[in-house]
Amino acid sequence: MPEGPLTATVTHMSETSTVRVGLLGCGTVGGALVALMREQAGEIAERTGVRLEISRVAVRSASKDRSVTISPAVLTTDPASVVSARDVDVVVELIGGIEPAFDLILDALKEGKPVVTANKELIANLGAELYAAASSSGVDLLFEASTAGAIPLVRVLRESLVGEHVTRVMGIVNGTTNYVLTRMTEAGVSYAEALTEAQNLGFAERDPAADVEGYDAAAKAAIIASIVFGTRVVAGDVYREGITTITADDISYATRLGFVVKLLAIAERSESVDGGPDEVNVRVHPAMVPSDHPLASVRDSFNAVFVEGDACDQMMLYGRGAGGRPTASAVLGDLVDAAINLRQGTHRPFVAPERRRIRTIDDLRTEYCINLDVVDEPGVLASVAGVFGAHGVSIRSMEQLGLQHEARLIFITHTAREADVQATIAGLRSLGAVDSVNSVLRVVGDED
């Protein structure tokens, strides 16, 4: 394992097979990438004939302490100079956020330099613009690390499943919320307690909104939907509910009924009602998943993506969705690809994005678990069931638990339309015998 300053490895490189990398940003992931490249450069060269050399690194402050030692000759505080440098063949963008990352990547692509990025926000919002620039320059834009960290989701969806009619992708793509839900399930703690614990362990930010409100997962859902359905979906197109309203009660009823609660990012193909091209529904919300479903066993801060297709049937990819070294591992896989393609004068095929209609949440069809408290009197169940029936929502199972003068009823429906279920809930709320509708959770993974 070659260690030491980056320049030390240069002497081993054969000029013809060296690909020079310009790195934008050297924080947690960037530092891990530099370390990983030092460890693995020799083996990668043996395996692929390409030796990767980091020739320039743009940082915010040249004097900051870093986890890796980088020669001052390589460091700069001017990222644009890295993009345009003659000794940079491939650009790796690890700054994050929209600007200046967007302009820097665009400039690199326009100069004919392949780009590897881990920037979820940028790809989820302006991916199509960047993709078009890459396509018109005929160079790679690779972004495996933008979604689900080390999990090789983008490559598998784009390449392994290129011949597959994918019907649905369901992912646990946010480690913070999965940790919180795992603790609520396994330790029986409240949402607030689990979140505090996650914050103390560094799994959750002090301001956890991006995670717990589902924004992070929604951006990833947009990227997944774009790749798998060859269509343009941006973060704002994604229906989104977070986990902040999930109670310990919801979790314990789910357990009792044989389910676990997970925050899922779902991209689903739906036949158009008017006979047009297939539509897409893309959404993030907590869901009840059967406890023998592969997603149910994804614990703690791990991520996993479950893919259903006509030919492959079911597939799941599981791994670390975040963290410096796992993310750097995904960046490095892309970087080797970009370097090989550059040397061979090729790139991955570009797909012209198609704008499919995105189905609204009202038209969603799934199963629902509805938990309500009613007055414990004869005839109440009949009137409650009547509300379901009036909106065309068919009941699959019902469990009643007595609580002194009240009863708690837990219904699981057959597949129903979201708008009909919302109308049912409104109807139940206006029924005198219903004291409260405690929760409504979608049920997935149990459809057949």
Added chain:
Amino acid sequence: MPEGPLTATVTHMSETSTVRVGLLGCGTVGGALVALMREQAGEIAERTGVRLEISRVAVRSASKDRSVTISPAVLTTDPASVVSARDVDVVVELIGGIEPAFDLILDALKEGKPVVTANKELIANLGAELYAAASSSGVDLLFEASTAGAIPLVRVLRESLVGEHVTRVMGIVNGTTNYVLTRMTEAGVSYAEALTEAQNLGFAERDPAADVEGYDAAAKAAIIASIVFGTRVVAGDVYREGITTITADDISYATRLGFVVKLLAIAERSESVDGGPDEVNVRVHPAMVPSDHPLASVRDSFNAVFVEGDACDQMMLYGRGAGGRPTASAVLGDLVDAAINLRQGTHRPFVAPERRRIRTIDDLRTEYCINLDVVDEPGVLASVAGVFGAHGVSIRSMEQLGLQHEARLIFITHTAREADVQATIAGLRSLGAVDSVNSVLRVVGDED
């Protein structure tokens, strides 16, 4: 979805982007591939710019009924004519077995035609020879479907993890044995009952030896080890134990201790004892896996491969390991790759295989669960523990269950050397107080 005879789709193809496929074998997988290509050819062309056309199909009998209709003009009983045909650009080999598949593939590669194969036996035994021929012709030899069906293992190991220092791969790569073990665990049935059930459901052959004795898994272990460690491992190099001696008792003790029993194919990197290059150990045997390990939740006939690496930490790929359509999906992913590379005049990079030393099973270091019956007398535990100690095997936990005049002792060891454990077993067997050593199972996935 274009349906109908293969020739019907030809009219839609632009001549410049058509890649003509010669198919060798049209059984379960071949028929599924033809159907899948008909369904997906249009979408693949849109996504990649390459339109796949099946120009020739070699079959054993031209008159046999098939699940798909193939134009008689395309069918032949002479596979060599398909390989050499001017209108075949890429060859897909789905005949299986060593001969004539080996010679046919070799001829195709020598003619500069890329080859896609699902042939596990061939790749596991003569992969290096074929690989060398592909390398010297500069064309792709792709074999995703040879190992774990639709699971994109080969691509992920070769490409996504190209920069990863992989330390261990553990796979459930045989669906028959996983089905049998799942039934033994969940329904409490005996090995014989579960096997009969699997045979009646078509999950197991009438002669189940290739599955239950671990030969199928050993071939896949050889392929996995070859890819992940860049070294040459053939099926015969793999240490192998099957599941035929696993009893209902073994399963129930494992459950009681918080484990499940799985047949695992393991390829592991081990530091050399003499300071030389890393060694490889490759083995197939039943193992006790902690019940919260991701591999533990892989049920029925599903396969999964769990990868551990220095940077990616833990990753698992889960899916269908067999079956016509899942396997065809993997073949089609490779075929699209080969077609794109052919059109671009490139191929995946070739790695010069390195012959690493393969560690013998005697030098394996893992944990063990040892189940024995002893005479229930004072001092017995001391003499039993003395045998462990005399061979340097350290005990992590012990549970004693009384059975009238006997006691059953279940030990779990700390990490120990296989040869020392075997010597311990021999020592226990010669101890007067030991009535029987009921089972010895390796424990994995719980090392830290």
